[in-house]
Structure formats: structure tokens, C-alpha cells
Amino acid sequence: MDRLAYWRKQARLIIRRSEALQSLSSEELATFAREMKWKARSGVSLSQILPEAFALTIEASHRALGKRHYEVQIMGAQAIFEGHIAEMQTGEGKTLTAVLPVALRAFVGKGVHVVTANDYLAARDAEEMGQVYQQLGLTTGCVTQDMSDSERLEMYARDITYGTASEMGFDFLRDRIKKGADSGLLSSRKIFTEETESSMPVQRGHYFAMIDEADSILIDEARTPLIIGVQEKNKDAVISLYRWCRTAIRNLEINRDFLFDQRKRTVFLTESGCRHVTLMSKPVLLDTIDTEQIYQHIEKALTAELAFEKDRDYVIDDGEIVIVDEGTGRKMEGRKWQEGLHQAVEAKERLDLTESTGAAARITIQALFRHYEHLAGMTGTALQARSEFKRVYNLKVSVIPTNRPCIRTGSPTRVFVDQSSKFDAVIAEVKTHIMGGRAVLIGTPSVEASHALSIKMKEENLPHTVLNALYHDQEAEIVKQAGQRGRITIATNMAGRGTDILLSEEVRKAGGLHVIATEMHSSKRIDRQLIGRSARQGDPGSYQFFLSLDDELLRVMRPSQLQSLKRRANPNSNGELSSSWVRRFESLQGNLEKRHVHLRKQLLKFDKDQKKKFRQMGLDPYLEVAES
Numbered sequence: 001m002d003r004l005a006y007w008r009k010q011a012r013l014i015i016r017r018s019e020a021l022q023s024l025s026s027e028e029l030a031t032f033a034r035e036m037k038w039k040a041r042s043g044v045s046l047s048q049i050l051p052e053a054f055a056l057t058i059e060a061s062h063r064a065l066g067k068r069h070y071e072v073q074i075m076g077a078q079a080i081f082e083g084h085i086a087e088m089q090t091g092e093g094k095t096l097t098a099v100l101p102v103a104l105r106a107f108v109g110k111g112v113h114v115v116t117a118n119d120y121l122a123a124r125d126a127e128e129m130g131q132v133y134q135q136l137g138l139t140t141g142c143v144t145q146d147m148s149d150s151e152r153l154e155m156y157a158r159d160i161t162y163g164t165a166s167e168m169g170f171d172f173l174r175d176r177i178k179k180g181a182d183s184g185l186l187s188s189r190k191i192f193t194e195e196t197e198s199s200m201p202v203q204r205g206h207y208f209a210m211i212d213e214a215d216s217i218l219i220d221e222a223r224t225p226l227i228i229g230v231q232e233k234n235k236d237a238v239i240s241l242y243r244w245c246r247t248a249i250r251n252l253e254i255n256r257d258f259l260f261d262q263r264k265r266t267v268f269l270t271e272s273g274c275r276h277v278t279l280m281s282k283p284v285l286l287d288t289i290d291t292e293q294i295y296q297h298i299e300k301a302l303t304a305e306l307a308f309e310k311d312r313d314y315v316i317d318d319g320e321i322v323i324v325d326e327g328t329g330r331k332m333e334g335r336k337w338q339e340g341l342h343q344a345v346e347a348k349e350r351l352d353l354t355e356s357t358g359a360a361a362r363i364t365i366q367a368l369f370r371h372y373e374h375l376a377g378m379t380g381t382a383l384q385a386r387s388e389f390k391r392v393y394n395l396k397v398s399v400i401p402t403n404r405p406c407i408r409t410g411s412p413t414r415v416f417v418d419q420s421s422k423f424d425a426v427i428a429e430v431k432t433h434i435m436g437g438r439a440v441l442i443g444t445p446s447v448e449a450s451h452a453l454s455i456k457m458k459e460e461n462l463p464h465t466v467l468n469a470l471y472h473d474q475e476a477e478i479v480k481q482a483g484q485r486g487r488i489t490i491a492t493n494m495a496g497r498g499t500d501i502l503l504s505e506e507v508r509k510a511g512g513l514h515v516i517a518t519e520m521h522s523s524k525r526i527d528r529q530l531i532g533r534s535a536r537q538g539d540p541g542s543y544q545f546f547l548s549l550d551d552e553l554l555r556v557m558r559p560s561q562l563q564s565l566k567r568r569a570n571p572n573s574n575g576e577l578s579s580s581w582v583r584r585f586e587s588l589q590g591n592l593e594k595r596h597v598h599l600r601k602q603l604l605k606f607d608k609d610q611k612k613k614f615r616q617m618g619l620d621p622y623l624e625v626a627e628s
């Protein structure tokens, strides 16, 4: 029997068992849960107690939330228990599914980490699912960004802890730093006093990590390692250098003085550029800085100027640069670009320069999750990344069928010559759907684009709501309203993964939520997550893509290539191009995906070599500051 058929057979058995538990009193249910805990802790194999434990958890879920798991959810839960990535379509109820394997492993008492794509989901899921765990005598915690060490310690001591990969990873690194300080292996004492409040590690082990939105965390986020920096005070000369570079670059010419690679986000000063920079007059303070360092800072300033855009790559929050994650559209509080880039962006925006950070402890997402005794995950979009899951994490992908057939419909993609004609067409489309009594969600790639579309909508007197990194606080309320009749919600990727837009009965009858994607992202998976906000759990729903030659995706092309493409375009009077242009976008997206796979491979190789070197030196491979 294949695995799927086996899981289905088991699921049916588990459902029957759980129904038999309905007559138990609360005390009897609690006694049953204690018995499970005892069995799990006294060495009975978890596979053996799985049917009973799942049945019990289903009954607990019914009592706490009024929801009983569907057959397919129990199948997905078994896949997760067996250490697979369960691919379950968007809206199939992964949050509830995860409760089954999480509770089972939590009975063991070694702590389970549930990793979510952002803080909002961590808090939401911990609170909601915590009610189920409570019925089972299991405690739930959640780690969020501004918690103190003692609060973290308490949260990790609970049976189940929710949090983002960054929170869990940074806690892992800080614990490593503390251990390093204890063993005297490294001169981490300095970092230890600055970075942490107490010498006690906050995590108690790495037994089981259940990763929600597994492709986002294990694949997309894995492009950026987690780094804890030691603050280095900026000398006056360095501050003056950043400021001077900001103005000096105005005198440099692209392709003569420097080369710019948009795709790699790198700048290279040519010989002519170096000569120019050397001959420019500079403040006396810079006399102490060597020429090579000046060149490097000029390159950094140019990179900040050309490759990083306000309201797309970062936002300014209370006078500080906050990085925005491309995949999720969310602010990545606390993260900083390395090697002076952060300060170069600050100088570009004329903000106070923060202290630069040198790396002290560093871990890749890949290395972090390999530490766990058991690892599994779930997502709506795993299959495409199947070989990477296998190669990097040794995780299998299992595709779980849907509970009810998905009736989402898509209309053909439309391509326009520029953003303005694209937005005009989007607005016309929105009006049609709103008049038909539906709700519309419009996905934009950046805060800037969401504002631009919002301005156009205001001109057309179309009431709408904007959800982006700047309106983060109102997220729950905006999402709650987004499925009501006549609602128009413009959102960045924040309304992608995990966002559950509940439809009013009127909207459901009128055809459900219509999603308009105003650009293609760097990965097909991100696009699929956006359109997956519609037609969930068998509801009706639809989507359509509107693209233009001004789109972000086309910026990976050389400017001359893009110009010639635009010249060859032959739009109709509304600025619309023929449907054959769609293929060009698809192939650009495909190339970008391949490139990202390659970058992640390189990062892994670098990390492996680095760790080997540190181990040979008898040092902790995650701590980079050697005795000085």
C-alpha cells in the first residue's frame, strides 16, 4: 500500500476513535491526556500511540474550537509526524493540522518549536491553538522580538513554543555565545555582556521543529544567514566618509566610472572612476583613511543609491531604516545590512548613522534546522522545491489531497506597456467585480506601488484599504473586513502567506474573493500564495495577473536590453500588448528562480568550508570572533 493510501486508512480509523471520545467528561479527557504523556515519556514508541493521541487531540480541538479535523488533515498530520513536508493547498487548514503531530511530540516533554513566517502568525496561532493544547494539559508559549531573556526562558520552557525562524535562530546564536563565554573558548565575554542579559541559555534543546510555510522559511529565507554583530563605534572620520561619498557619487557616470549589475546588486569602480575619486577634493578628516577604503565606500554608496529603494527594500520608521522582506512584505525589525551597506543607506537618506556591526556569531537557516532531532513542515507550495528540500534538508515532500475540490478560476494574464496603463485597466476590472457584489484583493510588490495605486483609486473615488508594512498594526482588522461585499484591499505580500480572509455569505454567493496580482514576483511560489487567498476550503474565487514593462521583474535585464524591448512594444490605444508577452515574464521568473537556487548552493558551500576551518582550529563554528 502506498503511503497516502495507508495514511487515509489510518485517518478513517482515527476519526472513528475520536468520535468514541465524545462521551468522555472533561476529567476523563484530562486523565486520558495524562496517560498519553506518561506513555510518551516512558519510552513507548510514538508511532504506536499515534492513533490514540491524534484521536484525543481531535476531540480536544472540537471542545476548544468547535472544529474536528478532516480526513485529509489527519493524513497531512501523519506526513508531518513522519518528517515530511506536507504540501496542502492554501486554505486547507494547515494550522489545525499541525496541532496533531505537535501535540504528540510535545507529550514527550522535550519541547516542540513551531516556526511561523512572521510574528503576527506566531502570536495568532499560539493563542488559538493554545486552547487545544490546554485541554491536553500542555503549555504553549510564543517568542516575539521585544522579549527579555527571562521571558524567553519561560517561553522555551513551555511544552510548545511558537516563533519565527529569526527569533529561534538568534536565540540559538545568543545561547552559543553564552556557552562560548562559559567555556572560555572564545573572547565572547565582550559580546556576552553587550548582547545578552544573563548567562543562562534560553533554549533547552532542539527536539522537534515544525515549520509552517516551509518553503518560505527553509528556501527563501535561507538566502540570508542570521548574524549577530558586535557594535563598533564609528570614528568621526568614518562618519565623514559616508557623508562625503553620498555627494561624491553625483560626479560619477555609469559605464564610464563604474559598472552596475542590477541582478547581483553590485557596483564596480573602473579605472576612470578610481582616478576621478582620487582627484576629488575631500574633507581633511579623510586624510587618515586609505584610498582602497574610500573606493569601497564609494561602491557602497552607489549600491545604496542604485540598488536599494525606499518603500520597496526598506522603510523609514522613527528615523531608522527598517529592511522590508521581499517574500512577505513585512518589516524585518532588528536586521541590518552588513559591511557598511546599512550606513550607506542611512547616509543616502540623510539619517543619523548607526554604529557599524562586525559579525560575531552567524548561522544559516539550513544549519539551524539541521540541529533538530526531528524536522518537518507544511506549505501550500512545496512541490516545485522538492529537490532542494531533499538535497539540503533530506526532507520528502508529500502532496496531500484537498478536502473539497478547489474551484478557483483564473482569467488570462494581461500585459501593458507601462504602469499607468496597467493601473487604469486594474481599476476598470475592480469596478466590474465590485458592482457584481464581490470583494477584491489587489497584490502589489512594494509599499511604493501600493501607494501609487491607492492614489489612482482615490482619484476615481473608489473607497479602499491599504495593508502594507507601514499599516502593520491594523493588520488583523483589515484582514477581517477584506471578505465583505464591495471591499477593496490593496496589499503588499503581507496579505500572502497565512492570511485567512473569511467571506461574508453575500460575497460567497456573488462568486467569492477576486485576487488581482499587479506583478509577478521573483518566485512562482510567492505568486501562488497570493492567489491562494481566494477560493479556500471549496469556496468560489478567482484571480488575474496584470503586468507591465515597468515591472520590477524586468529590472533584472540590462537597461539597454529593456529600452530596446520597450521600443519594440506595439501597444493598442489602451497601452495593452499582445498575450505573447506573458512568456517573456515567465521565462524571466524561471531564470531568477534558478539564480536563487545557485546562490543558496554557494552560501551553503561557503558555510560548510567555514565551519570546517573553525572546527580544525578547535573553535565553535558559529562564533566568528577569535581571541584577540
Ligand SMILES: Nc1ncnc2c1ncn2[C@@H]1O[C@H](COP(=O)(O)OP(=O)(O)OP(=O)(O)O)[C@@H](O)[C@H]1O
Pocket: 067, 068, 069, 070, 073, 088, 089, 090, 091, 092, 093, 094, 095, 096, 379, 380, 497, 498, 499, 500, 532, 533, 536, 537
Ligand atoms: N477541520 C476544520 N473545520 C472547520 N474549519 C476549519 C478546519 N480546518 C481549517 N478550518 C478553517 O479554514 C480556514 C483556513 O485555515 P488556515 O488559515 O489554517 O489555512 P492554511 O492551510 O494555513 O492556508 P494558507 O496556506 O493560506 O496559510 C480557517 O478559517 C480555519 O479556521
